[in-house]
Amino acid sequence: MQKVIDAVGPHFDQYVADLKEFLEQPSVSTREETAADVAACADWLAGHLRSSGFTMAEVVATDRHPIVRAEHIVSPDLPTILAYGHYDVQPAEPLEKWTTPPFEPAIRDGNIYARGAVDDKGQMMMIVKAVEAHAQAQTPLPVNIRAIFEGEEEIGSPSLEPFIRDHRDWLTGDALLVCDTALPERNTPAITVALRGMSYLQVDLRAGRRDMHSGAYGGAAVNVLHVLGDIISRLHDEDGRVTIPGFYDNANDVDESVRKEIARLDYDEDKWREASGGAVARPESGYTVPEVTRIRPCIDVNGVWGGYTGDGAKTVIPYEAHVKLSARLVNHQDPIEIYEKIKAWVEEQVPAGLDVSISLLGTGKPVEVPSDSPPMQAARRAMHDSFGSEPLMLRGSGSIPVVAMFADNLKTDTILMGFGLNSDGIHAPDECFGLDRYRLGIETAIRFLHHCADLKSGV
Amino acid sequence: MQKVIDAVGPHFDQYVADLKEFLEQPSVSTREETAADVAACADWLAGHLRSSGFTMAEVVATDRHPIVRAEHIVSPDLPTILAYGHYDVQPAEPLEKWTTPPFEPAIRDGNIYARGAVDDKGQMMMIVKAVEAHAQAQTPLPVNIRAIFEGEEEIGSPSLEPFIRDHRDWLTGDALLVCDTALPERNTPAITVALRGMSYLQVDLRAGRRDMHSGAYGGAAVNVLHVLGDIISRLHDEDGRVTIPGFYDNANDVDESVRKEIARLDYDEDKWREASGGAVARPESGYTVPEVTRIRPCIDVNGVWGGYTGDGAKTVIPYEAHVKLSARLVNHQDPIEIYEKIKAWVEEQVPAGLDVSISLLGTGKPVEVPSDSPPMQAARRAMHDSFGSEPLMLRGSGSIPVVAMFADNLKTDTILMGFGLNSDGIHAPDECFGLDRYRLGIETAIRFLHHCADLKSGV
Secondary structure, eight states, rough: OHHHHHHHHHHHHHHHHHHHHHSSSSSSOOOGGGHHHHHHHHHHHHHHHHHHSSSEEEEOOOSSSSSEEEEEEOOOSSSSEEEEEEOOOOOOOOGOOOOOTTSSSSSTTTTTEETTTTTTTTHHHHHHHHHHHHHHHHHHHEEEEHHHEEEEEEGTOOTHHHHHHHHTTTTSSSSSOOOOBBBBTTTBBBBEEEOOEEEEEEEEOSSSSOEEHHHHTTTTTTTTTHHHHHHHHBOOOOOOOSSTTTTTOOOOOOHHHHHHHTTTTTOOOOHHHHHHSSBBOOTTTSSSSHHHHHHHEEEEEEEEEEESSSSSSSOOEEEEEEEEEEEEETTTTOOOHHHHHHHHHHHHSOOOOOEEEEEEEEEEEEEEOOSSHHHHHHHHHHHHHHHOOOEEEOOOOSOHHHHHHHHHHHHOOOOEEOOOGGGOOTTTTEEEEEEEHHHHHHHHHOOOOOHGGGEEHHH | OOHHHHHHHHHHHHHHHHHHHHHHOOOOSSOOGHHHHHHHHHHHHHHHHTTTTEEEEEEEOOOOOOOOEEEOOOOOOOOEEEEEEEEOOOOOOOGOOOOHHHHHHHTTTEEEEEETTTTTTHHHHHHHHHHHHHTTTOOOSSSSSEEEESSSSGOOOHHHHHHHHTTTTTTTEEEEEEEOOSSSSSTTTTEEEEEOEEEHHHHHEEEEESSHHHHTTTTTTOOOOHHHHHHHHHHHHHTTOOOOOTTTTTTTOOOOOHHHHHHHHHOOOOHHHHHHTSSBBBOOOTTTTTHHHHHOOOEEEEEEEOOOOSSSSOOOOOOOEEEEEEEEEOTTTTHHHHHHHHHHHHHHSOOOTTTEEEEEEEEEEEEEEESSSHHHHHHHHHHHHHHOOOOOOEOOOOOOHHHHHHHHHOOOOEEEOOOOOOGOOSSSSSOEEEEHHHHHHHHHHHHHHHHGGGGGOOO
């Protein structure tokens, strides 16, 4: 194992150059018009996997963006580790807020800046480079590897479940490694043992057929933007609790030991604010900031638009208004049930005579993984070796809907071992990944694979 | 006079063709990038005025969009009528909502459809064609005419007051005719005796320096879109009254006779809804729809934007949010004082730690004009002749800030004689003007000029 880790240093510049090439691909999955860019990125990735030591890598077409699958099979007698990552990225807008262009990766102060740097291209590549380091060290892999890299994670992974169904035999393994989560601090090792789920909705309001003049109708006609304001304002009470009936059903069974584990985090509001880029803390009443993002569900509005938004003044009462909003879910909250509760509640807020249409844009179930399984023991050892201290077993605040999907479809323990930081600005301008963490992630992945060699199983 | 009115019929097709040419000019004043289009429209207009019987017409440069001034002086012994109109138009967005393109005038079912059809190019041209009809009838004008057509009405007329100051002597007259208001119904003659004032503001909210991931920060950080919702929602109470302290100061002296005059209107909610394009009525508690738009002040949100507004889902908590809003004012409400009250109130709604910046985008004072002055008598006679019944003397719901400016600067009675309808869709897609009203407006303007011949004054 040490021989493989020793190979990382001499090749690390090349690993960074490869990541840069990967980050140059504008693989934004959200928009129809960039589908060709996503496909081009898949082709690049499959080629790169073949040249990095995988014995097979292929692009699998789906209804929308392709999945890249790859494997390196050493022996049917060895355990098989599945790996998941995604090569698609969030839109990069607002472009003018980036210090350097989002698809022209730039290194500053030890970080690489680009859309996807940490979410998830940089973290995905840690697994790829862990495999490649074995070839470079002329050391056989201690396990078999099968990797799935999808291009639809940022749009809710619609093609993944059919893919899993079609490749059920191929997807047999002893653990699933996912590198798409964050550390609480740069020097605090942690493994994520839960993820929040998600329901993402769009609300479209309409009053009549065309905009009205605000002089002729001001004060007399229902203004959809006032209705939009009412809906948003009524979502929460003064304690920051969601007011939608039944929202907290199946979300209240917080274990005191979980709160104690979270309390071990070295939380400092100033540091938290700085890492976020200036967020103002206002957690739900009765919970700390670290608690609220890990064990509590919430609803946030993600976008609004309606009426005149150009320069200057236009005296209009618009007839259309739009809201995007999403709920983060915990424990046993079901995304579809939550969607239905939000939908029913929003419909009740809309005055008679207006049209409202509510659509579901994405879902993901909340996830919890066992913290004492054999692969988790391997991950804990790997993290301990890399950081010199025992990792925290932490609930995460984000959502990776595919993890729930894998849990539902595969009989495999999932290991959420990520090296992001909140200050990396994922989904935001100037997203970045520390090159020190990229290297540590590669080394930790190598250690994980070796500690997995004892797992009892085969292909 | 009849000879001039008789000349309208044979030339009406040409008057429509001229209006079409005028409407083809995309003279949107709001945006810097269309300044050349506005200037081109001013040049076209000055040329058209010269060929329509005006003895002088010139383009006067200002700091932004030019003013076109013109005159036809018959004799220093005759009264002089000032006329005001505006050749600039509102932006045409959303373009996809137009049946035919906004700057390609189209005639359907007796209406001409184009941006500016009724506000104000079509109505402005009624005055121009009333002058031209005299030349065509080989009949001398019974009065002198001086006309001011500005290109900044839709952006608050910043250059008009300096222009008035620089042309004070030239602007001496016995009445000021403004054709930029509406009839309550197609067959109900009315003259507008009051206009609502306006304060138009933009609110820019900011929390921190960059967007945040809604997983990592959801439930813990202040979401500016929630603050936006709170501000909008708190603007009004359940009775539809504005909650801003002091908002109704100087606005409450409604005369019972005014409410009686409004009650004479043949208001029907279904017809009102149809004319608006589908508005849902919800007037301030204690007032009818026709009352609320004529005698009550109000606040409406005109536009909102913030966060992700593209296709699909983006899990972001934005750091910026924006609101455009405007107040309509009555009686003695002062637009600057109202702006300051709104500003102070909005600032109080914003949680500590957020930045808020509030800017004033336009103002106009409320206006009332005497309903029994000699020029008003001339206007009443003209309307009576055209419609066969006595016109209502109505308070209007819109704002024409320049009318207050003229009242402050010129010692002249203003006559607000307009032929629009609420169903014309001003400031909205498919704005239109009925050709029957265009013609009736020309004929009424001719009658008005002749009834003004008795006014005692000279150049």
